Amino acid sequence: MTNIRKVTVLGTGVLGSQIAFQTAYCGFEVTAYDISDEALATARKRFTGWAAAYRADNYPGAAEGQADATIDKIKLTTDLADAAADADLVIEAVPEVPEIKTSTYEKLAQVAPEHTIFATNSSTLLPSSFMDATGRPDKFLALHFANHIWRLNTAEVMGTDKTDPAVYDTVVEFAEEIKMVPIKVLKEQPGYVLNSLLVPFLNAGAGLLVGGVADAETIDKTWRIATGAPLGPFQIFDVVGLNTAYNITSANPAPAAQAFAKLLKEEYIDKGKLGRETGEGFYKYN
Secondary structure: OOOOOEEEEEOOOHHHHHHHHHHHHOOOEEEEEOOOHHHHHHHHHHHHHHHHHHHHOOOOOHHHOHHHHHHOOOEEEOOHHHHHOOOOEEEEOOOOOHHHHHHHHHHHHHHOOOOOEEEEOOOOOOHHHOOHHHOOHHHEEEEEEOOOOOOOOEEEEEOOOOOOHHHHHHHHHHHHHOOOEEEEEOOOOOOOOHHHHHHHHHHHHHHHHHOOOOOHHHHHHHHHHHHOOOOOHHHHHHHHOHHHHHHHHHOOOOHHHHHHHHHHHHHHHHHOOOEHHHOEOOOEOO
């Protein structure tokens, strides 16, 4: 076992809340941080939803009360210094905006103990782009999870050229301890393995939509029927969340990407349609 016992998760969005819940479920002391009481209230609702999902999936121990018990094990705070005070590992899951991540690490570096390992869950940004802001590049790397982490349980581990190999190995072991399958990424790659495969697929779907080739439902239906895949690109966008899709897409200067970002903001985000979590995105949900 690793020496990691206390874990802090920064950001309680769709994936951050899952990381906190799964880590607490596996017996670690977990603190979840976000910037407002409103965000933490939403996080509590998310934890309740994840507990129900674990029971529905017959996840080991969930039916015996472990899922419900996990909700109350997670400490919630809006105080970054309190969140990081005695953490062995901090997993950052804040929005995919470089300036936000850099600012978060600059503040975190001032309050976290010297021994604390920092890991980013960024899905597309290279850890080396903000490793200097951490103040501890040797103890910093990427740890990326797939959505629905209890079921689709990969954890991609990717260091920089300054990451201490012992720290890398520790995080690989930690991933195993929270029931993930560690995916060792051998060199920095935007999108790691998973999103290097997934993002071009999603971009292709977006390009077909903004290019007027077909509507979202037709594109999804074509992909599902022809490949046997369970979800098409726009169903995946709804699962990931349209805010995340917008943050990633708006940073892409390609004309099709900018057109899709504009569509997301004006027709969906500005109208409160953020995907499955809000009940409506490209599709409507109960």
